[in-house]
Amino acid sequence: MARYSPKRLFRNRMNLVPFLLLLPAFMVLALVVVFPLGFSLYTSFTPYRLIRPNTLHVWIGLRNYTDLMGNGDFWAAFGRTVLFLTIALNVEFLAGLGIALLISRITWGQRTLRTIMMFPMMFSPILVGYQFKFVFNDNIGILNNALQALHLSDGAIAWLVDRNLAMFSIIFAEVWMSTSVFAILLLAGLLSMPRDPVEAARVDGCNPWQVFRHITLPYIMPFAYIAMTIRSLDVARAYDIVHVMTGGGPAGRTELLWTLIARTGYNNAKMGMANAMAYISILLSIAFTYFFFRKLIAARKFMRGAD
Amino acid sequence: MDPKLRRQLGRIVSWVLTFLLMMIICVPGLWVVLTAFRPNAEVLAKPAVWVPQVLSLNNFAKIFGFAQEVAIPVPAYFANSMIIALTSTAIALLIGMSGGYAFARYRFRFKDGLFLGLMLSRTVPGIALSLPLFMIWSRLGLIDTKPGLIIVYVAMNVPFTIWLIDGFFRQIPIELSEAAMVDGCTRWQAFWRIEFPLARSGIASAGIFAFLTSWNEYALASQLTRSTYSKTLPVGLMDFTSQFTIDWAGMSAMAVIIIIPALALTFIVQKHLIAGLTFGGVKG
Numbered sequence: 117m118a119r120y121s122p123k124r125l126f127r128n129r130m131n132l133v134p135f136l137l138l139l140p141a142f143m144v145l146a147l148v149v150v151f152p153l154g155f156s157l158y159t160s161f162t163p164y165r166l167i168r169p170n171t172l173h174v175w176i177g178l179r180n181y182t183d184l185m186g187n188g189d190f191w192a193a194f195g196r197t198v199l200f201l202t203i204a205l206n207v208e209f210l211a212g213l214g215i216a217l218l219i220s221r222i223t224w225g226q227r228t229l230r231t232i233m234m235f236p237m238m239f240s241p242i243l244v245g246y247q248f249k250f251v252f253n254d255n256i257g258i259l260n261n262a263l264q265a266l267h268l269s270d271g272a273i274a275w276l277v278d279r280n281l282a283m284f285s286i287i288f289a290e291v292w293m294s295t296s297v298f299a300i301l302l303l304a305g306l307l308s309m310p311r312d313p314v315e316a317a318r319v320d321g322c323n324p325w326q327v328f329r330h331i332t333l334p335y336i337m338p339f340a341y342i343a344m345t346i347r348s349l350d351v352a353r354a355y356d357i358v359h360v361m362t363g364g365g366p367a368g369r370t371e372l373l374w375t376l377i378a379r380t381g382y383n384n385a386k387m388g389m390a391n392a393m394a395y396i397s398i399l400l401s402i403a404f405t406y407f408f409f410r411k412l413i414a415a416r417k418f419m420r421g422a423d
Numbered sequence: 424m425d426p427k428l429r430r431q432l433g434r435i436v437s438w439v440l441t442f443l444l445m446m447i448i449c450v451p452g453l454w455v456v457l458t459a460f461r462p463n464a465e466v467l468a469k470p471a472v473w474v475p476q477v478l479s480l481n482n483f484a485k486i487f488g489f490a491q492e493v494a495i496p497v498p499a500y501f502a503n504s505m506i507i508a509l510t511s512t513a514i515a516l517l518i519g520m521s522g523g524y525a526f527a528r529y530r531f532r533f534k535d536g537l538f539l540g541l542m543l544s545r546t547v548p549g550i551a552l553s554l555p556l557f558m559i560w561s562r563l564g565l566i567d568t569k570p571g572l573i574i575v576y577v578a579m580n581v582p583f584t585i586w587l588i589d590g591f592f593r594q595i596p597i598e599l600s601e602a603a604m605v606d607g608c609t610r611w612q613a614f615w616r617i618e619f620p621l622a623r624s625g626i627a628s629a630g631i632f633a634f635l636t637s638w639n640e641y642a643l644a645s646q647l648t649r650s651t652y653s654k655t656l657p658v659g660l661m662d663f664t665s666q667f668t669i670d671w672a673g674m675s676a677m678a679v680i681i682i683i684p685a686l687a688l689t690f691i692v693q694k695h696l697i698a699g700l701t702f703g704g705v706k707g
Contacts, residue, residue, distance in 0.1 A: 137525035138537065140518045141581050148578035149544045152555035159555065218440055231693060232445055235452065238685040240639030242657040243678050247451045250458070250671060258454050261471035292447070345542075349583065352548030356641045360661070374550045374642075381554050382646065394551035401546040409542060 153398070160391040167385050180392035189368065190376065190393065197373040197397075200283075201351055201404065204290045208347070209340060211291065212298025216336075219299075220306040230303065236296050241353045245360030248289040252276050252361075276362055279369045286370055289357050298343045305339035306332070338415035344408040351401060373397045452682075458675040459483070466671045482676035497677060499651040500659035505684075507569055507655060508637040511576035515584050515633045516626060518577065523588030524614070528597070545582040549642030557646050567649040575643055580633040587632070591625030592618060631692050635685055656681045 160180055164172045184190050219229050236244070251257050252275035263269045275281045309332065317327050355374035358364060364375035371379075377397060381390030458466055460478045486497045525531075526538060556575065557566070565571030599621075600613040608616065619626075641657040648654045660681065663674045 131529060131531065134525040134529035134531045137521045137529075141522040141541070141585060144518065144574065144578045144581060145541070145544050148556070148575050149547060149552065152552060152559055153547065155559060156551075156555035159558070215444060218437055218444070221437055222441060229441065229445070231690070232448060234689060234693060235448055235686075238635060238682065238689050239452070240641065240657050240681055240685075242639070242641040242660060243681055246660065246674060246678060247455050250455060250675075251451050256467055256469075256471070256671070258450075258471075261473075265471065265473070292451070349542070349545045352550065352642070355548065355550050356657075359641075360664075374548055377554070378550050387554060387558065391554050394548075394554055397551050398547050401548055402543055405543060405546040406539075409539065 156391045156394060159388055160395055162388045164388040164391075165385050166387055171388070176388075180389050183389070184392055184396070189371070192368070193371045193373050193376040194396070194400075196283075196371065197400070200287065200290075200354065200372060204287055204294070204354075205344070205347065205351075207287070207291050208295045208298050209344070211295045212302055212343070213340075215295065215299040216302035216306055219303055230300070233296050233299055236293050237300075239293060241293060241356035242360055244289055244293045245357040248285060248292070248357075249276070249361045252285045277366055282362055282366075282370045286354075286358055286361055289361065290354050293353075293357070294347060297347055298340070301339045301343040301346075302336055305336035309335050338412070341408060341412040341415050345405065345412045348401070348405040348408050351404065352397075373400070455675045455678050458672055459679045461672060463670060463672040482672045483680075486673055486676055486680075495659060495662045495673075495677075496651050497656075497659065497680065500654050500656045501680065503569065503651075503653055504638060504655040507572050507576065507653075508634050510569075511573045511580065511637045512630055512633040514573070514577045515580035516630050518581050519584030519588050519629060519633075520619075520626065522581070522585040523592055524618070526585065526589040527592035541582045541585060545579070549579075549640070553643050553646040556643065560647055566647060567653050569653050572644060572647055572653055572655070575647065576637040576640065579640070579643075580636055583636075584629045584633055587629040588622065588626055591622040591629075594625075595621045627692060631688055634688065638681075638685060 159172070161177060162172055162174055163176050163180075215233065219226060219233070222229065239247070251259050254260055254272040254274045254277070257275070259275065260269070260272050263273070273281070275285050313331050314327055317331055322330070352374055354372065355378070358370060358372055358375050359378070362370045364371040364379065373393065374397065377390050377393045380386050380393060457475060459482055460480070461475050462477055462479070462481065465472050465476060486495055522541075526534070560566045560571050563571075565574075595618055600608075600617045603613040603617050604610065638655075639657060640655075644655050644658045645661070648658055656677070660674065660677050663670050663677070
């Protein structure tokens, strides 16, 4: 019997098995992520241009980074990206919460509604971009056509050209695509919530807002953090949307960090500079994810403690 | 206000809101689908034609090359997308099962750190990663090849796959496989006879997510592919925009082709999808 003691197999700290099991994962990630990022870091210290291969071996230290510090276009794109993410994530959370509360109340057709709600999750970001390029098109877009048919506007509104409207259109497309992640997870949270505490609070005289604020909200916050973490893993999907809808234009009015990287690296062939920008965008993404991941771990510990 | 009236009013408001919400979700997509069956002249007409006069499969015939003009090799792109997405999903699932099992069943040094590292590797924006990959892949001769893109997608999918599968393995009581091992199974046999069948639906949902990620990816594919050897559908969709005028009807037809496999898959497994997201994440 002692020979088969499975407890020892599972719990042995010096066991090599888990590391062997994880080896394939880390090998692939080393090849596709870690090694390229190392190369990228090196390249960001060179004036590398695709058309002049020799420049890959010229070391210029931090010059790309110091140039970036004084580059107004870069900081404008950086600020716009942070603003974009902040607005999009907050609107997605609030809209997702609203939708989840709305659907959790509806008793008839709830499953159908939930299925329809999942549609946007399945769309390729490039398709979402194309779809809204079509919707917001000033000449033939369904939105302008509808506004004109209802006599709400006379001329064509240039949704994708005007500075503020273009940013609004892009955020709208992003929110359309990603709100369902929040809505579905928060709805799952609401549906799994025990009824007793809510009933008890009502009996004790809490009004609906107090019930929501002190019982419902704390219960579903872990679900919100999961949604936030899943979302923060791929916030850069927005690149696809912007690339299709406006390409960062007109005149850089919707330029985000990611479109600026693509333009600098591929269109202008300044690989060294683009890699320096890419590093800053990576740090931004990691900061976002790390923040939500810590919250998620805390929430998971809290949930497990409650079991 | 009378409570009965108030409740009635609340119900009406929630129905109106739900209706508006469903409109916002469905109308843009349905409009694209409708456009796919209409001639371009009608799409461009001013004032707008709201009720379609002509519906036909001409746009699909055109992009699949049954008409005279073949501008965009959609069948080749479709085949590339399928091969790349299916292969990378299968490999990501194998690696993910092995990694998820390690996280769910063993205690080892640096466990939390390794897990966090895994997640952080997924956060690198595709376009930022594409710069060094473009340089390295062109030296290795992997640019414009299917294996080149498959490796990249495996790496993109492994972290999230491990996360989901880890959650599903954890839900299975460890006593079940311990009992099997006491009865004479090896670890390997216990895994295939006990844990794998029980976690199968979770593994399937992880597979759907991996497939959708590969199927829909654009930022990396647009830089690492060049021709019909490896171009995927999302990259092919942008072929339309290189012309002076946008062929809205043709693009919409291609959009429909991209979305149908994704929608079909989702419908088949939607219950597992939701369970996969919540249990994998919370209870893990």
